[in-house]
Amino acid sequence: MDEDIPAPPRLRSISPVFPVRSLPRALAHYASLGFGVQPYADGDGYGFADRDEVSLHLSLDTGHDDDSRHDHEHVGTAYLYVEDADALYDEWARPGVGGLARRVGDTPYKLREGSHVDPDGNDFPAERCATAAPVSILDGRPVLLTEWAEPVPREQRREAIRAAGGLGRLGELLGRPHTLPPGSGPVARPGGSWHHLADGHPSAEVAAASRMLAEAGYLFPEGERPAYEALCAEVAALDAAEGLPDALTHPDFVLANVVATPDGTILVDWAGAGRGPRVWSLAYLLYVEGAKDLRRVPVVLAGHRRHVTLSGEELDRLAAIARARPLIFAAWAVCTGRKTPSAALAEAADAATLTEAIAARARATHGS
Numbered sequence: 229m230d231e232d233i234p235a236p237p238r239l240r241s242i243s244p245v246f247p248v249r250s251l252p253r254a255l256a257h258y259a260s261l262g263f264g265v266q267p268y269a270d271g272d273g274y275g276f277a278d279r280d281e282v283s284l285h286l287s288l289d290t291g292h293d294d295d296s297r298h299d300h301e302h303v304g305t306a307y308l309y310v311e312d313a314d315a316l317y318d319e320w321a322r323p324g325v326g327g328l329a330r331r332v333g334d335t336p337y338k339l340r341e342g343s344h345v346d347p348d349g350n351d352f353p354a355e356r357c358a359t360a361a362p363v364s365i366l367d368g369r370p371v372l373l374t375e376w377a378e379p380v381p382r383e384q385r386r387e388a389i390r391a392a393g394g395l396g397r398l399g400e401l402l403g404r405p406h407t408l409p410p411g412s413g414p415v416a417r418p419g420g421s422w423h424h425l426a427d428g429h430p431s432a433e434v435a436a437a438s439r440m441l442a443e444a445g446y447l448f449p450e451g452e453r454p455a456y457e458a459l460c461a462e463v464a465a466l467d468a469a470e471g472l473p474d475a476l477t478h479p480d481f482v483l484a485n486v487v488a489t490p491d492g493t494i495l496v497d498w499a500g501a502g503r504g505p506r507v508w509s510l511a512y513l514l515y516v517e518g519a520k521d522l523r524r525v526p527v528v529l530a531g532h533r534r535h536v537t538l539s540g541e542e543l544d545r546l547a548a549i550a551r552a553r554p555l556i557f558a559a560w561a562v563c564t565g566r567k568t569p570s571a572a573l574a575e576a577a578d579a580a581t582l583t584e585a586i587a588a589r590a591r592a593t594h595g596s
Contacts (some may be wrong), residue, residue, distance in 0.1 A: 305382055357375070511549040
C-alpha cells in the first residue's frame with residue numbers, strides 16, 4: 229500500500245514579500261545593495277529584487293507603518309545566509325546606501341551575524357549622503373553634502389506629517405538611533421549641543437551659555453543686575469544629563485527640522501549630532517510639543533518607547549533636563565538684546581512649571 233503513496237512535492241525556493249511605502253524608492257535602495265531590480269510589467273505597485281540565488285518581492289503597502297500597530301510587530305524579516313558576513317556589511321554600510329546596517333558580531337549559536345534594515349522596515353529616515361565621499365571643507369569647517377528631498381507644498385505639510393504617523397512617528401524616529409551600539413568615526417564624536425553655541429556634549433552647550441552671559445554682564449543697568457545674576461546662577465546649575473545612558477543623538481530633534489515628502493518624513497539639520505545623553509534630545513522634543521499641548525507628551529513617548537525604555541534616573545531628572553534648552557535660549561535672547569534678564573527669569577519660572585508637568589506625564593506613561 230505504501231508504495232502507492234506519491235512522494236511530496238519538492239520545495240525549490242522561497243521569496244519573501246516586503247511591504248514598502250514607495251516602490252521606486254525601494255527598487256533604488258535594493259539596487260544600491262547590489263540587487264538586480266525591476267518593477268512588475270503591469271506597474272501595479274509590485275517589483276522584484278534578485279541577487280545570486282536570493283529573490284525578494286516588493287509590494288506597495290501605504291498603510292503598513294500605521295502607528296496603531298503594537299511595538300513588537302515588524303514589517304517583514306528574512307534571514308539571509310552569506311559566504312562572508314563582514315564583507316557584506318562593509319558593502320552595505322558604505323556612504324550613500326540607505327537603511328541601517330548593523331555591525332557583524334559572533335553569536336552564542338556559532339554564527340557571524342549582522343543585519344540590514346531597509347527604509348521601509350525599522351529604518352531611520354534621515355538626510356542621505358549625496359556621494360561616496362560627501363564631506364567637503366568650507367571656511368575650515370566640514371560640510372556634509374546630502375541629497376535633495378522634494379517637500380510637499382507648504383499647505384500640505386501638516387497633513388503629510390500626520391499621514392506619515394505624526395508625533396508618534398517622530399518619537400519612534402528619535403528612538404531608533406538611541407538603540408544603535410557605539411560606533412567609530414563621525415558617529416562616535418561627542419554630540420548633542422546646540423551648534424550655534426558649542427560643539428560637543430550638552431555640558432559644552434551649558435558652559436558656552438554661562439560664558440556668553442558672563443561676557444555680556446556690562447550691558448545691563450543696575451535695576452536688572454539682580455535678575456541678571458539670578459539668571460547666571462540658574463544657567464550654571466542646569467542639568468546637562470551627565471552620567472545618563474548615551475546614544476547617537478540629534479541635538480534639535482523637532483518638527484521644524486522635518487521635511488515632509490510624499491513618501492514620508494526626513495530629519496535634517498544634523499549639525500552637532502554625535503554620541504551624547506539620549507534623554508537630552510528627547511527632553512527638548514517633549515518640551516516643544518508639551519508647550520503646545522500636554523496631551524502630546526504621551527503620544528511622542530509611545531513612539532519612542534517602541535525602541536527605548538527610559539531608566540528611573542532619566543525619568544527622575546527629566547524635568548530638570550527639559551528646562552535646560554529653553555533657559556539657554558532665554559540667555560541667548562538676553563545677550564542679543566531681545567529680552568531683559570527679568571523677562572528671561574519669568575519665562576524660566578513658567579518653563580520650570582511646564583517641565584514638571586511634562587515629567588509627570590512621562591512617568592505616568594512609563595508606569596502604564
